[in-house]
Structure formats: structure tokens, C-alpha cells
Amino acid sequence: MRIKIDIDDLEGSIEQLKLEADDEHKQMVALHDEADKIWDGIKPKFEERDFLKAEGDRLHNLFSKSREDADAVHAQIEELRAQVTEVKNELHALQAERKSWISLHNKSVEDSTSTPKDDAELADSLVSKLMGSGALSLGGAAGAKSPKESKPAKRKGRRITAPKRGNRGRSKKKE
16 A cells, blocks of 8 residues: 655645544454454364374374284284194194004004905815814804793783882872
């Protein structure tokens, strides 16, 4: 804004400038009042923003701490899982070794034994033993017990007796 002063009328120019300055000052005070009203309207929004930012920071820090704790627990779980897997593999190896021992033993027993079907000499010796014992019979009729010896056991019937500890309220008293 450009100020024009009439040098011939200095007193009038000073008065004019004072009036203009007072007018500008009033406008500035009015604008400050309007700014204060606007500030009163937006101040809660800034406070809410600050609160939300602080709450977000708090929750983020809590999450970061929880994440660190979870990472530590996860590392322990992974270590335990590796140990369990190692022990499980050792147990499987032991079980496989034991199975192989049993298989080898069964094979060696199978190889070392012979049946009369496979060995003619063994069959002849068994036949000679049976013939020498004198108790060889065919058909399954020999050695059967006589009817007296194979008497079935007699089953005892149930005894019918009066109760020994009173009637227990099951029968009426006779008059």
C-alpha cells in the first residue's frame, strides 16, 4: 500500500494516516478474532490427531516388542523341532537296525533248520524212531478213553434256601 502525504497539510495528513492505521488495526483484530474462532473449531481435530499419533506409536512399539518376543519363541521352537527330528531319526535308525537283526536271525534260523521234506536222511531217522517206539497208529482210534474215564462233570444245581439275614422286607410277616 502506497502512502500519499500532502506536505502542505501535514496535520491533516497525520490525522488521515491515523484513521487509516486505526481502520487497518480494527480489520486486523477482526481477522484475529475470526482466526481464533476457526482455531477453536480445528483445535480438537489437532488434539485428536496428536492423540491418535501417540496411540499409534504406543501400539506400534507394543507390536514391535511382541514381535521380538514371538521371534525369540519361534527360534526356540525351531531349535526344539530340530532336536525332536534328530531324535526321531535316531529312533527310526535303531528300529531299522533291530528289524534287520530280526530278519538276519530269522534267515539264519531258516537256513540252519531242515524239514523231513527237504532232507531224506532226517525223514528216514524220524520214521525209524516212530517204528521203534511201537505206539504208531493210523486213523486216530487208538488210545481213546473208555466211556467211564470221559464222564462229563456234573453241574451242581442252585440251592434254594431261606435268607440267612432276615427277610429284608421282601415278604410279609405272618400273623
